[in-house]
Amino acid sequence: MxxxxxxxxxxxxxxxxxxxxxxxxxxxxxxxxxxxxxxxxxxxxxxxxxxxxxxxxxxxxxxxxxxxxxxxxxxxxxxxxxxxxxxxxxxxxxxxxxxxxxxxxxxxxxxxxxxxxxxxxxxxxxxxxxxxxxxxxxxxxxxxxxxxxxxxxxxxxxxxxxxxxxxxxxxxxxxxxxxxxxxxxxxxxxxxxxxxxxxxxxRGLVGEEVVVKAANRDLHSGYYGGAARNPLHVLSEIVAAMHDETGRVTIPGFYNGVDEVPLQIKAMWDGLGFSDEAFLGAVGLSIPAGEKGYSVLEQTWSRPTAEVNGMTGGYTGPGFKTVIAAEAKAKISFRLVFSQDPKAIQENFRKFVRDRIPGDCSVEFHEHGGSPAxxxxxxxxxxxxxxxxxxxxxxxxxxxxxxxxxxxxxxxxxxxxxxxxxxxxxxxxxxxxxxxxxxxxxxxxxxxxxxxxxxxxxxxxxx
Missing domain, CATH: 3.40.630.10 (Zn peptidases)
Known part of the structure; x- marks a missing residue:
């Protein structure tokens, strides 16, 4: 000493x-x-x-x-x-x-x-x-x-x-x-x-870009509306289906390898004086939106996530254009914890999407890297x-x-x-x-x- x-x-x-x-x-x-x-x-x-x-x-x-x-x-x-x-x-x-x-x-x-x-x-x-x-x-x-x-x-x-x-x-x-x-x-x-x-x-990371295609060109929504498949609708439904009403991710096998934080560690985190209100309030929010039953610190430190980072399709320029998009895209990232397998997350997500693609649509995927937690x-x-x-x-x-x-x-x-x-x-x-x-x-x-x-x-x- x-x-x-x-x-x-x-x-x-x-x-x-x-x-x-x-x-x-x-x-x-x-x-x-x-x-x-x-x-x-x-x-x-x-x-x-x-x-x-x-x-x-x-x-x-x-x-x-x-x-x-x-x-x-x-x-x-x-x-x-x-x-x-x-x-x-x-x-x-x-x-x-x-x-x-x-x-x-x-x-x-x-x-x-x-x-x-x-x-x-x-x-x-x-x-x-x-x-x-x-x-x-x-x-x-x-x-x-x-x-x-x-x-x-x-x-x-x-x-x-x-x-x-x-x-x-x-x-x-x-x-x-x-x-x-x-x-x-x-x-x-x-x-x-x-x-x-x-x-x-x-946390680890998996990045995926999804492209859903339907018609061979953008369509006039007056001529084809109601009859033609809209890939923006298809992709929106898939994205919405990724979480249930409690905020839990619904992709099969998603929580494989996810452990609970020991009680003594949770108690330590609870004692840090972290304010959910101040954390969210700093960015103009007030209501925690993640999995029910987990604190904000647990949600950001020890729970996996599925987030939509961007969606595009159809006409997004100034003014208004009444079209049914030929394709829709979404960029989706997964933050991983504990021993989740990035490759398994990617494969399970792609199957989740393919299972929801209608017969007259197609889907392709572009990977954007992956690493374990x-x-x-x-x-x-x-x-x-x-x-x-x-x-x-x-x-x-x-x-x-x-x-x-x-x-x-x-x-x-x-x-x-x-x-x-x-x-x-x-x-x-x-x-x-x-x-x-x-x-x-x-x-x-x-x-x-x-x-x-x-x-x-x-x-x-x-x-």
């Missing part, structure tokens, strides 16, 4: 220096989507590889067909676990520049109305500030103890904001170098500014160890939460490298990532470093 105390004190003492390093990194406009910034992406990778080498990592800039990766490794004590930390150094474009209150690539320290300090600049929260919390924790450990409490491999990507085209080939080619006991990903948020969170699950076991010893460590640093105990969206790298770590992932980040919902005036709370940057030091110390003692 004495070693950890000295590491934490080192972080406190060197906060200004760590801010200086973050500022230097933020100054590099590593916008991966813009070819004009190709050299800046390499510069950011070289900065990080050099910084990691300076604290004792075996670090290198690894070329890919796109922007380079940073790959660094540091051995730990004999018998200690080995962790893989992932972050990304590339950032989003800054447009619209006129909405920024300061230079996006100068990390400015400002205060909000409550006197709380924050770091404003592109990438401060997504993901440069987040990844630097981990590097600074390693730096403090090396400075105070000369070693790390566990083995650490660091993978920093330069294309996360542009679709990660080089990532999968890199993972495949470097499987052995990336193997670890557990992966750590920092690209997530806390529950609130005083409550750290571990994200237990990420990621779910850590609620009783995972890794989660328990991380919760213990985070709770020691923050005013409120760490909570385990779900996430409605997806982080593809987590699925790849599981599928290609056989590793579970701990999703621990210190961002806040109002950090304005991808928007003008992106910020990262100074408390997130400071206590994030100390949190990672505690997590590394706790994981180093085994689970």
């Amino acid at each position: 004495a070693s950890l105390d000295s590491v934490l004190a080192c972080i406190d003492l060197n906060l200004e220096r760590s801010l200086g390093r973050l500022t230097e990194l933020v100054r590099i406009p590593s916008i991966s989507t813009d070819p004009a910034h190709k050299g800046d992406c390499r510069k950011a990778a070289e900065f990080l590889a050099g910084d990691l080498a300076a604290i004792g990592f075996d670090a290198k800039v690894a070329d890919t067909s796109g922007h380079p990766m940073v790959l660094a490794r540091h051995e730990g004590p004999a018998g200690a676990p080995h962790v893989l930390f992932y972050g990304h150094y590339d950032v989003q474009p800054v447009d619209p520049i006129e909405l920024w209150t300061s230079d996006p690539f100068e990390a400015m320290i400002v205060e909000n109305e409550a006197g709380e300090k924050r770091i404003v600049g592109r990438g401060t929260a997504d993901d440069k500030g987040q990844l630097m919390t981990f590097i600074e924790a390693c730096r403090a450990y090396k400075a105070e103890t000369g070693e790390l409490p566990c083995g650490v491999t660091i993978l920093l990507e330069g294309e996360e904001e542009s679709g990660s085209p080089s990532l999968l080939p890199f993972l495949e080619a470097n499987k052995d170098a990336l193997k670890a006991d557990i992966a750590l990903v920092c690209d997530t948020n806390m529950w609130d500014r005083e409550t750290p969170a571990i994200s237990m699950g990420l 990621i779910q850590l076991p609620f009783d995972s010893p890794w989660v328990g160890a991380a919760r213990e460590a985070l709770t020691d640093e923050w005013p409120n105990p760490a909570v385990t939460i779900g996430m409605g969206g997806s982080i593809p790298i987590v699925g790849e770590f599981k599928g290609r490298l056989g590793m579970e992932t701990l999703l621990i980040g210190f961002g806040l919902g109002d950090d304005a990532i991808h928007s003008p005036n992106e910020k990262y709370e100074l408390s997130s940057f400071h206590k994030g470093q100390k949190s990672w030091a505690r997590v590394l110390d706790r994981l180093g003692r085994g689970v």
